Amino acid sequence: MSPDPVLVRSRPAMIGTRESRPRRPLGLVEGENVAWSVMSLLVAGPVLYGFIGWGIDGLVGTDQVFLGLGVVVGFVLSFYIVYARYGRT
Helix, strand or coil: CCCCHHHHHCCCCCCCCCCCCCCCCCCHHHHHHHHHHHHHHHHHHHHHHHHHHHHHHHHHCCCCHHHHHHHHHHHHHHHHHHHHHHHCC
16 A cells, blocks of 8 residues: 555655754854854964974974964964954855
């Protein structure tokens, strides 16, 4: 016995996809996610590039020259990533 074709056609075609789920309005939780993402990018960039600069200073034998350069490069790249990801509309 086969299912009734009318009942089969009445089911939603996209079960479990983005279109079938109800959309949540943007609220405080969504804004907090963006804020934490921006803050983590602005902290992680200088820390990462500063650590790389510190390693280069150790290899070359200089006294915190590349550390400062790495921190500055990290800030610049972090600001660029934040602008590229969230600043443009």
